Amino acid sequence: MAFDLNINGMRHNIDADPQTPLLWVIRDYIGLTGTKFSCGIGQCGACTLNVDGQAVRSCSVPANTAVGKRITTIEGLSPDGSHPIQVAWKEFDTPQCGYCQSGMIMSAFALLQRRPNPSDADINAAVTNICRCGTYHRIRQAIHLAADLMKEGRR
Amino acid sequence: MSENTVSDVNRREFLAMAAAAQGAFILGFWVPPQANAQAKLQTGPRPVWYEDSPTPEVNAWIVIAPDDTVTIRIAQTELGQGVWTSNAMMVAEELQCDWNKVRPQYASANRDARERAPEWTLKVMGNGAADPKGGGEPGFGPRDPHGVNGIPDSLYRRMRTNAASSVKDGRYYLQLAGAEARERLLLAAAQQWNVQVSELTAKDSVITHAKSGRTTTYGQIAGRAAATPHPNPEKITIKSPDQWTLMGTERKNLDVPDKVAGRTVYGIDVRVPGMKWAAVKACPVYGGNVKSYNFDAVRQMPGVRSAMQFPIPDPALTRGRIFSGGVAVVADHWHQAKTALDRMPIEWDIPPERAAFNTANMRDALLAAFAKPGKVRVNQGNVDDAFARAAKVVEATYSTPYLPRARMEPGNATVLVTDNRVDIWVGDQSPQETRFSCSKITGIPEQNVYVNLCHLGGGFGRNGNGPQAEQAIMIANAHRGTPIHLLWTREEDFIGTTYRAMGMARLKAGLDGDGWPIALEVRTVMQEDGFGPESSFDVASRYYVPNYRFSNHTTKFHVPVGTRRGIGQAAHEFYRESFMSELAHAAGIDPYRYRRELISRTSLPYKDDMIRALDIAADMSGWGKPLPKGTARAIALEERGAETNRMATISAMVHTVSISREGKVRLERVDIAHETGFGLVNPLSVKKQLEGQIAWFYNDAMHQANTIKDGHIVENNFNTFRISHIDEYPPEINMRFFKTGHWLLGMGHDRSTSVQSAIGDAIFQITGKRFRDLPYGGHDLSWT
Numbered sequence: 056m057a058f059d060l061n062i063n064g065m066r067h068n069i070d071a072d073p074q075t076p077l078l079w080v081i082r083d084y085i086g087l088t089g090t091k092f093s094c095g096i097g098q099c100g101a102c103t104l105n106v107d108g109q110a111v112r113s114c115s116v117p118a119n120t121a122v123g124k125r126i127t128t129i130e131g132l133s134p135d136g137s138h139p140i141q142v143a144w145k146e147f148d149t150p151q152c153g154y155c156q157s158g159m160i161m162s163a164f165a166l167l168q169r170r171p172n173p174s175d176a177d178i179n180a181a182v183t184n185i186c187r188c189g190t191y192h193r194i195r196q197a198i199h200l201a202a203d204l205m206k207e208g209r210r
Numbered sequence: 211m212s213e214n215t216v217s218d219v220n221r222r223e224f225l226a227m228a229a230a231a232q233g234a235f236i237l238g239f240w241v242p243p244q245a246n247a248q249a250k251l252q253t254g255p256r257p258v259w260y261e262d263s264p265t266p267e268v269n270a271w272i273v274i275a276p277d278d279t280v281t282i283r284i285a286q287t288e289l290g291q292g293v294w295t296s297n298a299m300m301v302a303e304e305l306q307c308d309w310n311k312v313r314p315q316y317a318s319a320n321r322d323a324r325e326r327a328p329e330w331t332l333k334v335m336g337n338g339a340a341d342p343k344g345g346g347e348p349g350f351g352p353r354d355p356h357g358v359n360g361i362p363d364s365l366y367r368r369m370r371t372n373a374a375s376s377v378k379d380g381r382y383y384l385q386l387a388g389a390e391a392r393e394r395l396l397l398a399a400a401q402q403w404n405v406q407v408s409e410l411t412a413k414d415s416v417i418t419h420a421k422s423g424r425t426t427t428y429g430q431i432a433g434r435a436a437a438t439p440h441p442n443p444e445k446i447t448i449k450s451p452d453q454w455t456l457m458g459t460e461r462k463n464l465d466v467p468d469k470v471a472g473r474t475v476y477g478i479d480v481r482v483p484g485m486k487w488a489a490v491k492a493c494p495v496y497g498g499n500v501k502s503y504n505f506d507a508v509r510q511m512p513g514v515r516s517a518m519q520f521p522i523p524d525p526a527l528t529r530g531r532i533f534s535g536g537v538a539v540v541a542d543h544w545h546q547a548k549t550a551l552d553r554m555p556i557e558w559d560i561p562p563e564r565a566a567f568n569t570a571n572m573r574d575a576l577l578a579a580f581a582k583p584g585k586v587r588v589n590q591g592n593v594d595d596a597f598a599r600a601a602k603v604v605e606a607t608y609s610t611p612y613l614p615r616a617r618m619e620p621g622n623a624t625v626l627v628t629d630n631r632v633d634i635w636v637g638d639q640s641p642q643e644t645r646f647s648c649s650k651i652t653g654i655p656e657q658n659v660y661v662n663l664c665h666l667g668g669g670f671g672r673n674g675n676g677p678q679a680e681q682a683i684m685i686a687n688a689h690r691g692t693p694i695h696l697l698w699t700r701e702e703d704f705i706g707t708t709y710r711a712m713g714m715a716r717l718k719a720g721l722d723g724d725g726w727p728i729a730l731e732v733r734t735v736m737q738e739d740g741f742g743p744e745s746s747f748d749v750a751s752r753y754y755v756p757n758y759r760f761s762n763h764t765t766k767f768h769v770p771v772g773t774r775r776g777i778g779q780a781a782h783e784f785y786r787e788s789f790m791s792e793l794a795h796a797a798g799i800d801p802y803r804y805r806r807e808l809i810s811r812t813s814l815p816y817k818d819d820m821i822r823a824l825d826i827a828a829d830m831s832g833w834g835k836p837l838p839k840g841t842a843r844a845i846a847l848e849e850r851g852a853e854t855n856r857m858a859t860i861s862a863m864v865h866t867v868s869i870s871r872e873g874k875v876r877l878e879r880v881d882i883a884h885e886t887g888f889g890l891v892n893p894l895s896v897k898k899q900l901e902g903q904i905a906w907f908y909n910d911a912m913h914q915a916n917t918i919k920d921g922h923i924v925e926n927n928f929n930t931f932r933i934s935h936i937d938e939y940p941p942e943i944n945m946r947f948f949k950t951g952h953w954l955l956g957m958g959h960d961r962s963t964s965v966q967s968a969i970g971d972a973i974f975q976i977t978g979k980r981f982r983d984l985p986y987g988g989h990d991l992s993w994t
Contacts, residue, residue: 071543072512072546075543075545076545079543079544079545083487083543083544083545084543086481087472088255088472088475088478088479088481089471089472089473090472091476091478091618091619091667092478092620092697093618093619093620093667093700093928094700094927094928095699095700095927096700096927096928096929098927098928098929099618099928099933101618128472129471129472130471130472132471133471135471136467136470136471141470141471144466144470145462145466145467145470148462148463148466148894148898149466149470150290150463150465150466150469150470151290151291151292151898151902152288152289152290152617152618152619152665152666152667152668152669153290153465153466153469153470153474153665153667154476154617154618154619154667154668155618155667156469156470157472160470175941178936179935179936179937182935182936183935183936184935184936185618185928185933185935186618186905186936187616187617187618187668187670187906187933188290188668188902188905189901189902189903189904189905189906189939190898190901190902191905191935191936191939192901192939192943193898193901194936195936195939
């Protein structure tokens, strides 16, 4: 059964079982591979993307629940890695293996939309993704820098 | 063994695929039509595997394009440790090219095996680990046709990624590779201008003849250099650390821009034309097989193409480890394959003696093995006499559980088998072993096997020693002509990985009247195949004890064990450093002073460096200054190789830990003193590795354990196998580096092990309770 999804500002007509997790529609039917699979049960956050402003763990959400909503993936954050969050992430050389980092960035993206000036406690509460390499120290610093860069951008 | 249906790769895709499979070129990354518009817009995914270059290479490591882009071939696999950058730095230092124009790419495993290393890389100059101008002591195993230990005279010398050795083993010949290319570029320019080479200088990819004011770029002269052999390459020398300009500076990792944009192609992201997906279930009890399965029950489900049974992968291909047989379902999309597999009835054939294992009876077996005679590894002085003289005897038994890597990217591999060629796309730390597996399973000669390396979503100890590749090859071999992408679920990844062996150590010390040890007996126990990679470490010899006996004891278990990050050293440093603190408390002596004194009594060549590490870490931490109630500091030494006068890595850490009355542990602060040896290639990478290993060993200390029930692993996803979040990461980390007089032995897997013993000692200091079984999170840590 076909359905439409709005991903990174483009409409895609998907011919898939609408119950297919959103993650797999995006990775396998659309071909955007920046969003990662890791646990499949919504525990780790590697599959985090943004649906109507909310961070969503896409491995555990049927694709049809996103019909009519605006989906943003890591690829949609900027065409060239120039979004302030990505810039901040690069500044701290944050990723190690990098596998969780799309999800981390998308969690930070949702947090900063909601709280432009997050405290450490806000970060702890909102960024509950898993990083096995242990890059948390740099992720925290990068989120604070991204908040500053975004404030400057708005000025 | 297979029951497959012919897949219907469409004609255009098939032709492209067949052409690629027969020709010399590797299939490229394929983007589904849906994504074309977006991929163009966003520059798209960036594959990293080897590609033949249209420009002639200067040498096997270096290709310089007319636009001055320098492609540097990397023979180690990037799994987050930064080797993509540090290896490139070692080449570029000598090449003297513009760092901003460097693009790493994986070396070809096929060429590595087929071509012999240049003669000038084969002999290490210098005077071992103590010579700053020398090559150190790159370590290569004996020649092994399977590539398990590497092929010492293969083109890239060492095409595997393990034992924190990429920089240690690679530095000498990677610098040489850069130097050889630089010399030939200079030679080519000198010939073109008909001037003396000595009149030329090279900097940032530009060659200058100062006398005449002429310049050329590497890109312009590279073609000529490629055709200009060096007359005596064995005379080429490498720069010593005092001459480094790029090495030793903090360089951001070259793959980070792609990683933050979601463009990096990991194994899971590989797409090739006509590809089908495989989901698998292996028997959860190791050594088990499939008794029956009913494909008819799911055959009609959407996208489903075929199903097949596969046997236990040949242990000769998995370093003797016995995994399980299983079933695969192949479908158009992975989620279709997984959904069908989940609904397909499967009956397992489980050997009853393997199903009889559970954590409790395995623990009993380990304890029983202590009582049996072990293999005595060290026996100095007269231990029994000394115990008889001791004023006080302290004894402790510690345990560590089975632990997996649990890397974030689940196991996967994409394989295309045709009648005369195998291609595999995989994130793999030992591609020559995988090449051998491809050949053995398909019967296609090794020279026709191509391993296309991808970045790894975490490695933590040679992730290739799980059977993901072997399973994928077996499935693809039964679907010749169709590329098969196998992907494990997280649950399957917990079955397919190898574990660090569950182990125990019993330490007994006799103290004299002043509290100093005069006798020490150390016994360690684990399953017999856990020894070797898991032990290789002498528990106690860093601290002076005149009478010392160390023995290993074994039993037999069925869980496949392997080289997890830190190997046995991580557990052994937990045992050793925990016990040293216990002895200090028993003696009533400050644990920092106690360690310092016992190291100073040894005659170890690096004892001054160890003392320095302790002194610096203690100083940084404010050691001895009062802390609030419920907060404590603990110190520990970390070292590898310090008993030798060869390569070694020495560090010390002080961990400041708080525990709430309810028993909530918080690692508040870590102070790290770490040696640089003669120099760190990329200090930024070292800092990141130290930071990361704090989280790694914090998890080992607090949260992680795999238990066994009825022969299978119980915790098989992140809801039961806990990995810490950002809120548990220590808010303050301080690092201080100090220079020493030897080359480093690596630091990518065995640093920050002290988190384990330090949290244990802080728990003791704060709560009065001593826990010796990891993880601590399973104990009641409350206090009043």
